[in-house]
Amino acid sequence: MTRRHRLARLGALAALVAAPGLAGAAPGCKKGQVADAAGKCVDACPAGMQYVPGGTFTMGDPKADDDRGPAHEVTLSPYCIDTYEVTAKAYAACQKDGACSETQTYSGCNVPREKFADHPANCVTWEQARDYCAHVGKRLPTEAEWEMAARGTDGRRFPWGNQKPTLSRAHWSTGGHLYIDTVKPGSKKGGASPYGVQDMAGNVCELVSDVWAPRYPSGAQTDPQGAASGEYHVCRGGSYNNRDADAISATMRRHGYSTGSTDELTGFRCAMACTAGK
Numbered sequence: 001m002t003r004r005h006r007l008a009r010l011g012a013l014a015a016l017v018a019a020p021g022l023a024g025a026a027p028g029c030k031k032g033q034v035a036d037a038a039g040k041c042v043d044a045c046p047a048g049m050q051y052v053p054g055g056t057f058t059m060g061d062p063k064a065d066d067d068r069g070p071a072h073e074v075t076l077s078p079y080c081i082d083t084y085e086v087t088a089k090a091y092a093a094c095q096k097d098g099a100c101s102e103t104q105t106y107s108g109c110n111v112p113r114e115k116f117a118d119h120p121a122n123c124v125t126w127e128q129a130r131d132y133c134a135h136v137g138k139r140l141p142t143e144a145e146w147e148m149a150a151r152g153t154d155g156r157r158f159p160w161g162n163q164k165p166t167l168s169r170a171h172w173s174t175g176g177h178l179y180i181d182t183v184k185p186g187s188k189k190g191g192a193s194p195y196g197v198q199d200m201a202g203n204v205c206e207l208v209s210d211v212w213a214p215r216y217p218s219g220a221q222t223d224p225q226g227a228a229s230g231e232y233h234v235c236r237g238g239s240y241n242n243r244d245a246d247a248i249s250a251t252m253r254r255h256g257y258s259t260g261s262t263d264e265l266t267g268f269r270c271a272m273a274c275t276a277g278k
């Protein structure tokens with residue numbers, strides 16, 4: 001190994017240890033790239049995903065006396081997360097492949113509606129979301145991965161910062177208007193998270209892999225997977241139906257998704273471990 005290669009490897013290691021800034025670039029590489037063993041910059045994630053370099057952040061809300069607390073330190077390994085919520089069209093393709101079961105078809109469900117093909121897949125159960133992600137070689141994000149992707153490491157309240165939500169930042173029901181449908185993912189460019197992930201506030205609420213518990217563990221955690229057992233799954237980020245800014249904040253948790261349960265406000269995105277450069 002040449003000196004340059006050693007330095008590149010050390011640089012990549014330092015980037016992980018130091019929980020680098022929010023851009024996610026390895027030293028000497030562009031944003032979204034990492035150095036491989038030979039020191040060459042390679043894309044950290046497949047197309048359509050954003051790189052989150054991992055590191056340490058405070059998960060939860062220090063002021064909350066509910067399931068958003070206690071705030072606790074979480075350290076995550078690098079990972080990739082979908083830039084957008086999974087679309088109805090993508091889910092329908094999985095159905096066609098025989099790997100995903102049919103979603104519900106009641107009013108407001110996007111997969112059966114041709115005009116909503118580019119909107120988020122909603123009316124999906126946790127099991128359907130899990131099966132879709134597995135079919136495309138991914139998995140559901142853990143709740144900790146979802147929260148770091150949404151708010152970075154600086155303790156911000158929303159993906160874009162601490163400013164109040166607006167309609168240019170999130171699809172939510174504000175200004176006395178109750179929205180009854182989703183928008184196409186990526187329609188609210190002002191709402192991008194520190195890592196460039198879109199629609200983490202509003203549009204559809206997003207199922208994560210964890211089982212819900214009424215309180216977080218109080219100690220520091222590394223790559224937490226959620227409660228060991230429980231009846232309900234968690235949905236993050238709020239939806240188009242929420243009128244209260246707090247409901248679409250990056251720490252809010254909505255639970256109650258037991259096996260088979262679903263609604264038109266609920267969708268998902270997928271994630272995967274980042275193995276590039278290793």
Ligand SMILES: [Ca+2]
Pocket residue numbers: 085199200201202203204205206237238
């Ligand atoms: Ca969302």
